[in-house]
Amino acid sequence: MGDMDLQIARQSATLRTQVEDKLRQAISSGRFKPGQRLVERELCESIGVGRTSIREALRQLEAEGLITSYPHRGPVVSTITYEEAAQLYSVRALLESYAGKEFAENGTAQDIHTLNEAVAEFAEAAESGGGSRLIKAKTAFYDCLMQGSGNVFVKQMLTSLHNRVTLLRMTSMTQPGRLNHSVEEIKEIAAAITDRNGAKAAAACKYHIDMAAKVALDYLRKTSENDGD
Amino acid sequence: MGDMDLQIARQSATLRTQVEDKLRQAISSGRFKPGQRLVERELCESIGVGRTSIREALRQLEAEGLITSYPHRGPVVSTITYEEAAQLYSVRALLESYAGKEFAENGTAQDIHTLNEAVAEFAEAAESGGGSRLIKAKTAFYDCLMQGSGNVFVKQMLTSLHNRVTLLRMTSMTQPGRLNHSVEEIKEIAAAITDRNGAKAAAACKYHIDMAAKVALDYLRKTSENDGD
């Protein structure tokens, strides 16, 4: 009874919250592409709720940076430039290193146990190759990492950054060789944390993000024929 | 003609934005105290706008962490525990150090010039003792620091953290001796940045925040007779 799989449809949540999740997912999954306009009435119809709920959900997503609203023109899915992508990965490296360090130095034994389980699950998922299972496993790993850092602000900020990474719309794991490297790097992180080695954990986290950033930014640079005009 | 005092009431902004600012200010100024309930209808009356604008503004503040909403009970001004305050200052130190380092290494000469002007203004304000002038000067300094970091995400996150610090409702500068120290520390930061010394700038930023944190947390610990039940 380790995993408390929180019920998918917790209908108790307010409607607005569900709309938020739906929109977030639509953006993450690429159904709404960066730069695309989001027209209120269309969203009302497709989701089946009133404008109130839609608009309030949009405000939330706007604050998270997933969408950008221009006055009297409405919201569009945020776009992210190459520069911003580089900045995003820089901050991520900074915060995740910190999280890793804190985890290693102050995390509970329980947290460490959970982390290692998440890593094992991720490694398995990487072998069996299930795409959605991989994403789930990686999410679980990061949730655990942020949780273990013991810092609610770090957790919140990293969550936001993770969401925004999806705006780049390239999984950074799709590269054939990358996935194996990724697994190794994550194992390294978990090992350092289990060893209670803060400095090493921070370094491993930073390395992991730097590698992911390199792949992502290279990819962006190559496919940047559509950023000019 | 140095100060371009942007017109107070830029009526072009949407109403919702103005409400956000008003609420943010009310919280920062302590007119709304942590833990206090915010009833929609009261806000409507006191601000003089409809529920729509109020609710959307509240969603924004909620995302920023300034208020916390419980379903079917409405929003309250966020409270912050001692632990969270400590975490907040930790992240602040981390991010501001990073900002200082980046500024020193990559900031433009123009940014550096502006920074030094802001520091001078802050020092003057500290001597003349104008409370609101001090706050303004400090805000200008931090704006410049974040701007100079060249990282929009850092800027955004630090802005959010700065807003939340006000939830602690103790200026951390009110301590008689603290202000002078604060001025010195800030001068140190600016000097390091002007020297293009990244490591030193980072250290100075961290020191500055750590000192502020120490004062703040000591104060919180002393006045924690009202956190039990």
Next chain:
DNA sequence: GACAACCCGATTGTCTGACAAAAGCGAAGA
């Protein structure tokens, strides 16, 4: 043919009024 002014449709921003659902509170009853 190019450029400016203008008008019109689409969409947002905002208000009002309405109502179900839930939370909290007080009273009634065991």
Next chain:
DNA sequence: TCTTCGCTTTTGTCAGACAATCGGGTTGTC
């Protein structure tokens, strides 16, 4: 005293309405 019931308050959500604004197309002029 404790539980239960019902009432009040407030939120969550909808529908409809309307002014303001933006963008695009049209018209008119040089």
